[in-house]
Amino acid sequence: MKLELRGITKRFGSLIANDHIDLVVKPGEIHALLGENGAGKSTLMNVLYGLYQADDGEILLDDEVQHFAGPGDAMNAGIGMVHQHFMLIPVFTVAENVMLGHEQTKGLGRLDLAAARARVREIGSQFGFDVDPDALVEDLPVGVQQRVEIIKALSRDAKVLVFDEPTAVLTPQETDELMVIMGQLRDAGTSIVFITHKLREVREIADRITIIRLGKVVGEAEPTATNAELASLMVGRSVELTVHKEHSEPGEAALIVKDLSVVDAVGQLVVNSVSFEVHHGEILAIAGVQGNGQTELSEAIIGLQDDVRGTIILDGKSLVGLSVSKVLDAGVGFVPEDRNVDGLVGEFTIAENLMLDRSDNEPFVKRGTLQLSYLNTFAEEKAKEFDVRSQGIQTPVGRLSGGNQQKVVLARELSRDLRLFLAAQPTRGIDVGSIEFVHKRIVETRDAGVPVIVVSTELDEVTALADRIAVMYRGSIVGIVPGNTSRDVLGLMMTGEVPAEITTTDSIEGALL
């Protein structure tokens, strides 16, 4: 089925999210929609899926104008969507999820589960997925859950499939498998819209690439275009994709973590006897697929986990059992992985957020009273230094773009005397320009002699920043390898395997003597 968007315009008040966007996706084509966060990709797809009504323009399927009042209409017309955040019910089985919303029933309203199971198997065998229709979705790995989403869309005879940032949650291997599946779907005649901001994947799988910036189509490109060309189209200027950093000159071990285990609130061992050390002037990246204990490990260091065993020693001082404020006072700077939930108070102003973790200390507070004039001067200064773009320091942080929000977090954490800087997913969901800025500041922090830990699920980020890489899998560190380790090896380690030819540079035994 051929999908055509003509002059789609969507306004939100004075903001034009989509400005006369034209897009043609031919049958059997993978069309990548490339753009920064906030470029208008998701808005466009929500228009296509009937979630938003376009102010102007039309949607055509096989040259027929369509009017979608809601997702139901879009689905009936043959459009399927695989959302970034899966729309699955965890406690339902695969078959139940697949039939959800268009349940077939036998007499007396009984669900025809057998038919749903058969449908799952049929689609599965057609494309070589191996999904058990009776498995509970919550028990399945993320990659398989995504396949359930694809089956769900295909079971409704989708001829146009929209993948919204599908690789964000996948391991490199799972990503490769998804690419294969997308290829098969294309060969079977499905039109595919692939939304992403990861250049490598686009060049690997897409047949054509449309680049969107600030709500407008700014260019089309062939998959043969280089990363730099694509990036400059996305951002509107040339971007440095590599991080410039000098060879590190690590000093003494500053942070020593030994046999650290964390048990979470439901009694599961989420970090299992982890040991590593971070030296002054060194970036240790903690790589791994989301949910393998990295979050809990960083929370344990900052004092957010209750049940922590083992030792964490920073410059000779133990951090285990200290409250968060004591850990912060000990000189730990922390960038949490989800800035909206854990890093910022959205309704507070930029200035207020800049003092969020120093609401007890001078110079922000004297005798229990906020020092507003000092705070405002400080905020003006930091907003300028960290290039926070806003309408002023009294703007609520929730109104800023992701990149500017992250700069506020960085400005807060890097404006103190740090003995350790711990950044979790520092560039998640922010634009390329801000990524560049954040990476630069992280390297500068390292060069100032501060030990740095970067927790990241993005291999590109890990390899760009790290002096050493610790790979986590199911709560344990699989191995610690040099920063120049190849992606293939890292990808393999992220699935828990240690390639035989790899010698890990784990020198913790010597340092602890």
Added chain:
Amino acid sequence: MSDAASSAPGSSAPVPSAPVPSGPASSGPASSPVTPAGSPTMGSVAPPPKSNQILRDIMGGSVVISILAVLLALVVGGILIAVTDENVQAASVYFFSRPGDTFNAIWVSVSGAYGALFQGAVYNFGGNTFVKQIKPITDTLTFATPLIAAGLGVGLAFRAGMFNIGGQGQMLIAAACSGWVAYSFPLPYGIHLIVAVLAGIVGGAVWGGIVGVLKARTGAHEVIVTIMLNYIAVYLISYLLRTPGALQAPGSSNPKTPADLPTAIYPDLLGGDFNLHAGLLVSIAATVFVWWLLSRSSLGFKFRAVGVNPNAARVAGINVKRSYIYVMLLSGGLVGLAGVAQVLGTVTSGFSSGIDAGIGFDAITVALLGRSKPWGIFVAGILFGAFKAGGFAMQAGQGIPVDIVLVVQSLIVLFIAAPPLVRAVFRLPTPGTAKKPKQPKPPRDSSAQAKPAAAAEAVAAK
């Protein structure tokens, strides 16, 4: 509970419909802060419950919404007055032959009612002396005094993300403590009053603090705990009032305390002709204090952070649990001031278990109407004081039941709790629609603007 409240000497206002305990209690478990397994929250701090979001939506509305809600409630109240008026009913029987009669009757009934409300609350045009003319406004301020104090307490708790439904209990305990000091310890002028006020604050703070401690230590939901503490307070005070040697006046068989000693009573502000007492000054001072606390103090900064985003507060090293305890202590103390105002200002001849007069619940409305902002609460408290003062005048002068005023009050709550309804009625734009999509960044420098076209061609050429 409401029967105890409605027997108050100072006011016959029963509990307004919205905060009747059964409502919040039944919704409580749904929003209980039990962290679901596997949820991405940090440690043991519960995610901000859905009720927080609702609370924020309600509080986040603009002043305009507040004013329109009041207006809308008055309009609906007017319709109710018209419909229930006997003359209107009589005239409507022959509406189609002489519709003018019906409209005239409607006008007479509604304008008469609201005119009486105004004259009873602000300025009495019919008064033959200056004192009588301005007495209504001073009555309004007298009624507003405890409403402001309790509204501040509830509003402060709102700001820290806590739903303090326990105003009734906190007021009763505060009134008992304050009253007990006031009638049993002869102390010099000045000192006696201060001690009595402090006793009330401490009593309210302890009763509120229990809630904070339970929430912090065990995660118990404050809505349920406060409601249950209301019952405990009501029956505890009732018991003490019936027990000789406890609160009951010696030699009396009524469940009532002895009269306050004159040294402990709030002095009259405008002399003996008016009921207005120095409690108003305390409420004004409390408003200033809460304003300072929320906008200028470190503690208030933490409260606000905890109220909006407890996760971020915790990650920033703020002790969320301790904040819950502190804010409930302060909230209870402020609500306690309302109990003090009742005992030392309004009802000085000894009090019964209805001393709270439903103020603990009205305070929720006041806090909502004032958007949990100190000066907003101050204004809302005066408005509700006016309703109370004017409601009696309306009943006495026009024969319109005081219940209409309560309906109007409840409608205000209803409209405030449903901002989309008010917006729909007045065709206001929904706030935030323009901000919903991620905003594109402001355009970069102009040279960058020129580049993409060229770059696009270059890439396309490949």
